Amino acid sequence: MRSMLEIRRRIRGVESTQQVTRAMKMIAQSRLRKAQERALTNRAFTDAVWDAIQEIGSHQVSSRFWYPSQGAKPCYIVIGADKGLSGPYNSNILRSFLDSHQSSQGINVIVGRRLESQLRFRGISVDYYEESGDMPALDQAVRLADFVLPLYEQGEVGAVTLIYTKFINVLKREVQTVKLLPLDELRQSKARQDLLWEPSEEAVFASLVHHYVTSLIYNGLLEGKASELAARMVAMDAATENAEEMIKELTQQYNQARQASITQEISEIVGGAEALR
Numbered sequence: 001m002r003s004m005l006e007i008r009r010r011i012r013g014v015e016s017t018q019q020v021t022r023a024m025k026m027i028a029q030s031r032l033r034k035a036q037e038r039a040l041t042n043r044a045f046t047d048a049v050w051d052a053i054q055e056i057g058s059h060q061v062s063s064r065f066w067y068p069s070q071g072a073k074p075c076y077i078v079i080g081a082d083k084g085l086s087g088p089y090n091s092n093i094l095r096s097f098l099d100s101h102q103s104s105q106g107i108n109v110i111v112g113r114r115l116e117s118q119l120r121f122r123g124i125s126v127d128y129y130e131e132s133g134d135m136p137a138l139d140q141a142v143r144l145a146d147f148v149l150p151l152y153e154q155g156e157v158g159a160v161t162l163i164y165t166k167f168i169n170v171l172k173r174e175v176q177t178v179k180l181l182p183l184d185e186l187r188q189s190k191a192r193q194d195l196l197w198e199p200s201e202e203a204v205f206a207s208l209v210h211h212y213v214t215s216l217i218y219n220g221l222l223e224g225k226a227s228e229l230a231a232r233m234v235a236m237d238a239a240t241e242n243a244e245e246m247i248k249e250l251t252q253q254y255n256q257a258r259q260a261s262i263t264q265e266i267s268e269i270v271g272g273a274e275a276l277r
Contacts (some may be wrong), residue, residue, distance in 0.1 A: 072158030080115025
């Protein structure tokens with residue numbers, strides 16, 4: 001059995017760890033609410049832009065965004081996290097990306113320091129990289145869209161796919177794969193004839209596509225951040241509970257060691273008294 005001094009040191013160490021995990025849980029919980037609110041707000045904007053694209057697309061507007069370029073590389077935008085301590089969040093998104101896509105043959109746009117380092121460790125090229133940051137900003141989504149859209153328009157990229165983790169609730173998250181481009185399935189809706197597009201349908205459509213792709217990427221960033229924070233909150237809650245159990249076990253060991261020490265001292269005193277008789 002370990003000495004009482006060693007057990008006391010171990011208890012203090014576990015208590016310090018428990019304070020950190022409890023604080024990280026509270027931080028993740030407070031930031032999660034903010035991420036959820038932003039995600040809900042962005043969904044409404046994305047739905048509105050989607051409706052507008054469907055409407056103008058039904059007019060058979062000529063655009064490169066309708067069809068993929070034959071023989072061009074695929075492009076993947078994968079959203080991960082900068083930090084760990086979030087359970088299986090990073091490993092799930094990495095596994096889905098590696099299992100479902102030919103990442104070595106495509107253009108890989110990566111968000112998240114942890115995900116980027118894992119891909120480079122596996123020898124997979126990263127063509128564009130950004131850190132996820134504390135909270136996603138619209139400027140970040142604009143930069144990602146500005147990198148991807150010219151490649152698609154020039155024919156260097158044949159399709160653009162977004163991979164992120166969708167936040168459902170605190171205990172449930174799912175990896176989502178969303179095709180951003182091409183927009184070939186939109187031409188099935190019925191056109192309205194009472195709308196006038198200025199300066200032209202083509203110009204409005206190009207602007208809408210940029211807004212649409214940007215908003216979907218932004219939605220992926222927000223959903224991913226909410227999922228990351230929820231996963232961290234759950235992981236830190238479990239770590240806090242495990243620390244509490246360890247403290248209880250160590251306290252019991254300390255009491256047993258202390259009791260054994262007291263018993264030994266009493267036995268030595270009694271033995272010394274008997275020897276003096």
